[in-house]
Amino acid sequence: MYNQKEALKDYYSTNDYGEENLGYPFVFGVSVDCIVLGYQSGKLKVLLVERGVSPYRGYWALPGDLLKKDEDLKNAAERVLYQLTGLREIYFKQFKTFGAIDRHPMGRVLTVGFFSLVKSENIYPLPAAWAKDTKWWDINELPELAFDHAFIIRKGLKRLRKKAKYESIGFELLPEKFTLLELQSTYEAIFGVEYDKPNFRKKILSMKILEDLNELQSNVNHRPAKLYRFDRDKYNTLKNMGFQFEF
Template structure:
């Protein structure tokens, strides 16, 4: 700690808001702090930026150290730089958010990762540092981004049903969507490939499985196609509450 305090005079860090989707709920991966400051509280995973490391690489590294995952959707949220945001010194942090498929992920067993746990974003208590504020900003950005870019798929397994996709959107946007309108809209974009497979072992009529066609998206993009879902105030169905 004494060592670190020196280092901490002025430093940059990255903090990573790692989103996952499971059990119909949007989740965020948090770490229980094992040391002061804020010992025992939950915090976003992060680290100081190494001297010879780009900030993007730093965020990628944190994610990999924690989850073992690479080639994952990762985007900068913004920098947070209030003077007193870190009690040990002047630390400006750059927040990132990433989207991962929880199912395909076993958390690593490093000491770092051992204290990690998925939290439903509905039930996150107050976090260490200014991390509550960072989380809030990240959720807002995610809500916005998911309507303008086809990133929802990053949170689902490669093969998914339309209902899974709809529930994902509902969780992120915190609103209810109309089933028929949602399907019509999303299928009309032509980005989903019906892979002619069915769900198995469910106690109801099995659903078709789809796959996101990334190549098709890139082709359409080049032609000026714009991914867009209507505003969440009036959505594609009934607004919650």
């Protein structure tokens, strides 16, 4: 009869695992952690959860969970995001895996980091088994965080900024319809810089990836702005023709 454990011992016999795990490689825990980013009143915000269980009970942390045995990484991240927001079809990307030996106080747990961009006005965070509370935090004013989550956020933001510079992911943070100034402010929040308004408009409009909805803002105490929509099809067509988005 096939004995997987024996087969594995044989297979892995060239590796020097410690005595108690001789030849047996399945000694790691794996989790996923999600940096959920939203844009609110001119600021980039991250959605954190307050841990309801030890270790780090009461600390703020990234939403995340242990990977299940029959689940792949993408599914696990989707599940965490769904449990947190009630939404499917959120934009998210795996960005880095963290495996420092002592990063988890209870054993060797690696975590796969994802970052996710959401239209935060659609989000009413849900309580989850692992979360006492949830809250949007300004990325520049974070509380003390559980585990190595502060480090993970730093790395995730760095990666997001690189990606946002050359891919049209900024639109994920905005509602379907937006004004050019809202778009500009979003990019200013992402990169922490300011742009010249006329030049920003010219640049983004010259890309031909926005659809003018022929619709205006209402109830604003200034001249109402035109509303635009990100035209994903046009963007993909242009990209296939060699167009390179860049900010």
